[in-house]
Amino acid sequence: MNNKTLFSFLTLILILFNYSISTTGLIWTQTGILISNDGQTNDDFGQSVSMSENYAVIGSPKSQVGNNTEQGKVYLFQNNGSNWVQYLTLTASDGNSSDNFGFSVQISQDENYIIVGAFAAKVGSNYYQGKTYIFQNNGTNWIEKQILTASDGNVGDFFGYSIGISQDDNYIIVGAYAAQVGNYSEQGKAYIFQNNGTNWIEKQILTASDGNSSNRFGWSVGISQSNYAIIGAPFANVVNSSEQGKSYVFENNGTNWIENQILTASDGNSGDNFGYSVGISQDVDYLIVGSPYANVSDKFYQGKAYLFEMNGSNWIEQEILTASDGNAGDFFGLSVQISSNFSIIGAPYATANNNTYQGKAYIFQNNGSAWNDETILFSSDGQIGDYFGKSVNLYYSSFIVGASHANVNNNSFEGKSYVFTTSSSIPQVSIQSCVSLFSQFACYWNQIIGSNFDYQIYYDQQWISIQNPLLNNSIYSQLFNSSQYPNISGNVDYSIQIRACDSFMNVCGDASNPWNLTTRIDSVKNLSLSALLNSQISVSWDYPDVPLFNSTPKLDHYIISYQSNSSNQTQLSFPNSSKSAILTSNLLSNTNYSVSIWGCSNEECLNQNQGEIVSNSIFTLFGKVYNLSCSISNSINIECNWNQPSGSRIPTNYTFSYSSNDSNDSNSIQITTTSYNFTALIPNEEYTINVSACDSNLNCGDISTINIKTKLTKPNILYWNGGIQEFQINFSKIERNYGYLISIDNGNTWNHFDQINESGENVYGIKDNIPGNVLYTILISGCSESTCNISLLGPSSSSVSMIAKLGNIESLSCSSTETSIKCNWNGLLLSEGLKGYCFSCNSTTEFLNSNQTEFTQNNLKEGEVYLISVFASALDNCLASSYSGSPSYLAVLTAGNSVQTTSSSSSKAGVIAAAVIVPIVVIAIVIIAIVLIRKKKQPKYTSVDQPSQNKLLVSHDDKSEKFD
CATH class of the missing domain: 2.60.40.10 (Immunoglobulins)
Known part of the structure; x- marks a missing residue:
């Protein structure tokens, strides 16, 4: 039974559990799936995400508001201690269709402000200039505080495409990557707004010192504790590498924001788009820059992320992060965020659980000297094309991941977001069910959501790693049999437990509660069927496999069942020590029979006590041919005919054999017709003829036998003449005779001549004292027995006629x-x-x-x-x-x-x-x-007036006898 059959054999029930994964003791558990309560198709809920201690903010920029399509919404979820509950829906007070409100979101760490970008909003008559909205928490509600726009905004600037707020709530940064700078279209800008206590005032417009057209400076932005900002320009050229990308660090000197450093990748190449995403830790120790189009070895667009560490006054590239399981087209680095201890990187196009574009997110932990201990997150209910990892954010050791194209019920691309939190232990796995099968069993257990845990099974006094279990709707399943797991066999009692372990197998959770079962008896091995004569079938087999600790099969007996299309089923029981049987009852020749065999663990042999059935089919041998008959012609020519045997098959050929007492004349041949003629070598000899019908493999059925005796050959008269009251005749000698019988037409019969002499191959004879002037018709036959009765004669020679002369006076x-x-x-x-x-x-x-x-x-x-x-x-x-x-x-x-x-x-x-x-x-x-x-x-004998002579040639041997 294969894995696919198992899923058709059992009904899986989807249950959502909390799962966890260990990375040197820390476990990330999926603690929430966030879905909007009014979601619709194509909302892109999860396009942007942000979180604080108590709130999760999710942008849904394609949501319809009233009659305004794609105006956009932002959903606020609150953590009530055990669940994430939708708390509030934010919309723009002046929103219009296609504003894409919520394309970018950010919540301040003190939970006072939520910033929302609407990059496609119209400002005055400027389409797509863009806006950014500030919502303030007044203690009981979130109130739209202010709408930010660029003081120098123009059509198509996309102001609000990226946003950020400092940890101390003093500064907001807004990217406008398509803004023109001088004559450089889409060079891009970033705007710094400062909180004056009452309002947010545009403080400064940031541009790249080396900017150029289409750099798209402001595509991504990040800001720390009021002193550093990072701005990505992913389409900037680096020397001769087009669109390699750059990122710019600006430092607040107390009065202005000054360009502090231009960051590029140490291994960058054309088209990497370094700066597509950026993040900065609030303690200003680390920067992270995503490069999702970077190639890794020969894997195009697998993606990379670059970690920079503050070293006094400069940012030094510390590490290049890639996915351990990365593949081409994953776009690892499309979204990034970082804190002092963790970084999270989205790869929304990665394949997860065999679902293309389901997406993954990767957590790297800072161990003080390097960022490793990689953890792979994926959604518990992920499907193809979810884009899990399209957006990421973190708050200390909690993470939120957007899956903007996830389907919700029948709403495609409505979107979801997932929350993960950490713990220091691995939860206990719960076995949903284990099913007894033939010499194997299948188990189903809950998945630890968002993790790349490995799992172990215990059933034979040791823990064994489970190889590549299948995941379906948050339930893992695996078929356990002897091909991959030792000591699994039929009719054996097992107590099964499963546990989860980290990817290094250093830390494992508690074992599940035991699940006890008894496997069903395995199928017999090497079932072989052979057709025997008399419509019998020989059956042979080997014992079922048994485990090492149980060397004797727990069998009570075997059942063999057989039937044809036109007959009832016959079942026979055989002892458990049997390994062969001959089936003889209720069998017809030339009939296809299906033969099945299974073991039984008790006398009743029902349900779980019945072993796996093994079946094969075979045709019984042909029965005897019908109406076999043989006849003799020309003494030694034997002609045989028959009819094919009954049954559904037509014989492919026949085995025809003949033999005599003389071993020199025997033969066996294969023919395709229902007749056969042959010339025997021995006259006056009894032959035994056997005929059996055969299939294409020369499996021949019952034999039909007939005996027939050849005749003596016909003498050949070579010379004849009449004399005075006598005649002379010369004829060929025949073999295996007991003499000759000479007949004349006037009723007189002699069984010998007066004189018979043999000379070589010929016989010479004279008959005298006969009336002259009488026409004699003479026939010569050999005698097959010494009595030489007429019934025992061989064939006569051709007749000759002659007249003897009258006697003398x-x-x-x-x-x-x-x-x-x-x-x-x-x-x-x-x-x-x-x-x-x-x-x-x-x-x-x-x-x-x-x-x-x-x-x-x-x-x-x-x-x-x-x-x-x-x-x-x-x-x-x-x-x-x-x-x-x-x-x-x-x-x-x-x-x-x-x-x-x-x-x-x-x-x-x-x-x-x-x-x-x-x-x-x-x-x-x-x-x-x-x-x-x-x-x-005058001659003594004359042939004048005699009838014409006949000369016949006949084969013979030297065993002739004659009368004297």
């Missing part, structure tokens, strides 16, 4: 007569694609149906050799076809006798019976040679 045998040959053979066992048989006898060919396995060729010639061939046909005729079987050959001789022969297949030579004659044998050999030549030219 087996057991061809023939018998002959003179004119015919009869042959028979075994029919094809695998006859699914068989259309028929082709029987050839030399150039004659017959197509036989598939059921016919014998044939007789007639009308042959006797004794000739015939070449017989039979093959299974893939067509409905005997035209050539790649899918027909190879012919079997036999050479037969018609001789009338039967000759047995063996069949001749494409791999066997024809056999001729041994009984055949040599020519026949020769012929047979020739025929067989022709057959062999034909067979050599």
